[in-house]
Amino acid sequence: MSQTTPQTTPIASLNARRTYERIASVYDLLDAPYEIGLKRALRRGVFEGLSGAILDAGCGTGCNFVAYPAGVSASGCDASAAMLERARARAEKLGLLVELRRSDLTRLDWRDNRFDAIVATFVFACIEDHEQAAALSELRRVCKPDGEIRIVDYRLSPRPLVRARQKLMSAWLNGTFAATYTPTTEKYFDAAGLEVIEEKFIRSDVLKMIRLRPRKAN
Template sequence: MSYQKYERIAPLYDVLDKAYEVSWKRRLRGEVFRGSVGLVLDAGAGTGCNIPFYPRNATIVAVDNSPAMLSRAAKRAVREGVEAEFLEMDLTRTSFPDNHFDAIAVTLVFCVLPEELQLPVLRELSRICKPTGTIRILDYTLSRKAPVRLMMRVVSPWLNFAFAARYTARYESYLEQAGLSVVENRFVMGDVVKLLVVSPRSR
């Protein structure tokens, strides 16, 4: 179960992920938060890698279901002088009211969610996002290019072992069921990492 794995690897996570973070993740995180204002949710904040990109003119709430990961995020925010509220919370059933957030950022979260939780999480994010708000999802997708796809399949066992993650998350197929409409859908690294911007349909 990814929750248990992240509780165990929290002290090592930033070391294990450093090569990915430095080589490409860091430059894409800013894309997810650019232009966000008002009340912003960092959904699945982990150890706080998004913190340097939190918009200073927004109110930030960061949640994660791993206390060990969230504790490291809160400490990082203090070190970097960033104000945010950090809450332990399950993304399938948050305690936030309906239509609460102006923007929600979900960075590399669906790749670690079990298949059966992806629709419930999308439905919950749709519920707590304002009708005028956006949910910005940065995540993997399996390449359509044969050589790249082969490489991803070779790397997959390590990704799953180290991070309980995979390249084959099917979150896009659940958008309609979750009541979400696509605002923007584009690749931001080859055809393996995508930025998907969605918004709740009228309810």
């Protein structure tokens, strides 16, 4: 029951887009250990309290769909057409109406001030440093002035043993998912016109959620 809108070929995150085009058919299998062991239990909490028009930015195969609050008007985007096809099938299986568009986060295909809330889970860890500011600026552009943006991503643990294990896993994470444990997102909040409402770890010291809002003009 999803609606898919064609979109021009995205211009950014070329490495990540190629990666996800390649692994789309097996993504859910590859990600199953992370999904079952970590992500699934957290998704509803990430969306808790949100209402109105919501954008699932970088929705992938639609793993967040089961966490959408009742009554929201949901949209999702991804740079990979193959991942979106999996998301479309998931939405239909769940009986959800989700507007899906192929759209790069650095060039979103929606008008200004379109969404009450935007959620990006495990997305900015796949965006290269030189694209972080542009992607954040686009989220701010399509977010309503009184709206909220929530970003969830991995972080390197300060605990020596956990950090060492993460570093050992980094090659797998990057090679398989074009992702990193050290996204540079937080460096660009100010330049993108965003201010932090709250930041907290939602799983030990390895998974952080940051709540943001558009900064009001002086």
